[in-house]
Amino acid sequence: MTQIDDTRGLDYHESLLWEKARSDTPGVDLPTPENKPLRTGQNARAEIGLPQISEPQAVRHFVRLSTKNYSIDHGFFPLGSCTMKHNPRLNEKMARLPGFAHLHPLQPMETTQGALALMCELQRWLGELTGLPGVCLTPAAGAHGELAGIMTIRAAHLHKGHHHKTVILVPDSAHGTNPATAAMCGYTIRTIPTRETGRVTLSAFKEALGDGYDVAGMMVTNPNTCGLFEKDIREISDLLHKAGGYFYGDGANFNALVGKIRPSDLGVDVMHINLHKTFSTPHGGGGPGSGPICCTPELAPYMPTPIVIKDQNTYRLEQAGERPTSCGQLKGFHGQFGMHVRALSYMMSHGKDGLKRVSEDAVIHANYILSQLQDDYHVPYAGPCMHECLLTDKIQKEKGVTTLDIAKTLIEYGMHPMTVYFPLVVQGAMLIEPTETESQAELDRFIHVMKMVAQDVTAGRTDTLHTYPVSAPRRRLDEVKAAKEPNLRWKVS
Numbered sequence: 001m002t003q004i005d006d007t008r009g010l011d012y013h014e015s016l017l018w019e020k021a022r023s024d025t026p027g028v029d030l031p032t033p034e035n036k037p038l039r040t041g042q043n044a045r046a047e048i049g050l051p052q053i054s055e056p057q058a059v060r061h062f063v064r065l066s067t068k069n070y071s072i073d074h075g076f077f078p079l080g081s082c083t084m085k086h087n088p089r090l091n092e093k094m095a096r097l098p099g100f101a102h103l104h105p106l107q108p109m110e111t112t113q114g115a116l117a118l119m120c121e122l123q124r125w126l127g128e129l130t131g132l133p134g135v136c137l138t139p140a141a142g143a144h145g146e147l148a149g150i151m152t153i154r155a156a157h158l159h160k161g162h163h164h165k166t167v168i169l170v171p172d173s174a175h176g177t178n179p180a181t182a183a184m185c186g187y188t189i190r191t192i193p194t195r196e197t198g199r200v201t202l203s204a205f206k207e208a209l210g211d212g213y214d215v216a217g218m219m220v221t222n223p224n225t226c227g228l229f230e231k232d233i234r235e236i237s238d239l240l241h242k243a244g245g246y247f248y249g250d251g252a253n254f255n256a257l258v259g260k261i262r263p264s265d266l267g268v269d270v271m272h273i274n275l276h277k278t279f280s281t282p283h284g285g286g287g288p289g290s291g292p293i294c295c296t297p298e299l300a301p302y303m304p305t306p307i308v309i310k311d312q313n314t315y316r317l318e319q320a321g322e323r324p325t326s327c328g329q330l331k332g333f334h335g336q337f338g339m340h341v342r343a344l345s346y347m348m349s350h351g352k353d354g355l356k357r358v359s360e361d362a363v364i365h366a367n368y369i370l371s372q373l374q375d376d377y378h379v380p381y382a383g384p385c386m387h388e389c390l391l392t393d394k395i396q397k398e399k400g401v402t403t404l405d406i407a408k409t410l411i412e413y414g415m416h417p418m419t420v421y422f423p424l425v426v427q428g429a430m431l432i433e434p435t436e437t438e439s440q441a442e443l444d445r446f447i448h449v450m451k452m453v454a455q456d457v458t459a460g461r462t463d464t465l466h467t468y469p470v471s472a473p474r475r476r477l478d479e480v481k482a483a484k485e486p487n488l489r490w491k492v493s
């Protein structure tokens with residue numbers, strides 16, 4: 001059979017809309033207006049350069065592209081630190097209820113009491129689960145929540161006249177958004193090294209703290225990005241508080257703790273919650289994200305606005321002027337309301353006991369994978385782990401097979417790779433987070449592929465591992481070139 005383009009079976013070759021477009025087949029067929037005076041004055045309408053394409057062509061284009069995407073609804077997605085759990089359809093149904101879906105943010109508050117009550121209830125649940133009752137729902141993602149939280153800390157220090165507090169402590173295993181956030185707020189970053197243990201030790205912390213005079217706070221993810229619980233966190237937070245610093249808890253890994261531990265009991269003063277991680281609202285293309293912050297009563301006056309409050313039987317959005325020490329408004333209106341509906345639906349359908357079970361199952365699943373793979377792959381820090389497990393390519397690399405090869409092999413077997421080369425402190429890192437929503441069959445399938453790779457490496461069958469994926473819409477790309485010389489434009493020839 002002759003190959004007519006790159007289409008193979010149901011995997012279509014899909015060119016750009018501009019490549020398909022033909023000037024003699026416009027998608028819209030309107031008569032050319034004759035002798036009509038221009039109602040826009042001198043501003044004649046210019047060609048806007050949209051491709052001319054018919055409706056069925058446009059529909060096929062986007063449907064074909066959509067089939068090239070991989071998603072949590074396709075298959076296993078063990079992307080460490082991202083908590084890619086199933087998005088229950090009940091939540092979607094709730095968010096689509098016309099009373100929620102058709103609201104407009106400028107509607108008078110008398111007509112949006114139900115929505116405000118829902119947000120108030122979500123604030124209450126988040127406050128209860130974290131032990132931090134000051135809740136602001138507006139931040140649009142985790143990183144935005146970090147910004148909100150560090151701005152809150154900064155506003156508190158400035159209000160107290162603590163201008164000498166200019167340093168934020170961040171462990172070297174932190175997500176890049178932590179130091180970036182602190183730097184954006186004008187702080188100097190002092191790194192706490194964790195290399196040997198994978199944890200912040202009391203001695204490393206004390207050294208970074210010094211006499212604490214210039215320390216405004218610290219940002220710590222717990223469990224951390226090595227999948228480990230920070231055992232000394234209570235002593236560390238006590239010392240930090242004694243020195244007049246605040247503890248920012250990066251809540252991205254809350255899925256390991258929800259319902260089991262209240263971050264306030266660990267000394268956290270303010271933290272963000274990624275609703276799109278822990279509370280199952282869709283990520284990325286299915287987003288938008290949502291990153292509410294929760295804080296202590298002491299920090300609440302400095303939180304961003306607006307907050308939903310209840311006056312007797314009426315709900316309303318508090319505005320900036322009502323919280324004069326607030327660090328300000330960070331987002332138009334009140335945040336991603338559709339995500340608030342989904343997250344509350346998730347919480348209420350699980351209940352307090354169900355949420356506890358979520359974190360227990362997430363932790364058991366990660367430990368199951370660790371226990372099955374620890375003889376095949378190098379484990380940098382001994383288990384048990386929390387809700388994600390960390391492996392490296394140390395053993396395989398001796399035979400030339402790297403973390404990148406292993407990730408690409410997973411694509412060949414129809415799975416999304418784990419998080420690779422992160423955390424940065426571990427060479428060739430593979431951070432695997434299965435989440436609680438996977439079946440044992442799916443976990444076993446992943447383990448099977450990982451074992452196959454390890455056995456192929458041991459047996460010296462490594463050639464094909466460097467070529468994968470061969471069955472995906474795209475083969476291996478020159479990632480270095482793509483990063484160094486990104487070519488993001490298609491030129492009309």
Ligand SMILES: *Cc1c(COP(=O)(O)O)cnc(C)c1O
Pocket residue numbers: 081082141142143144175177221225250252253274289291
């Ligand atoms: C995901 C993540 C963030 C940032 O959250 P976004 O919602 O992606 O902005 C911060 N810290 C850690 C540890 C994360 O995993």
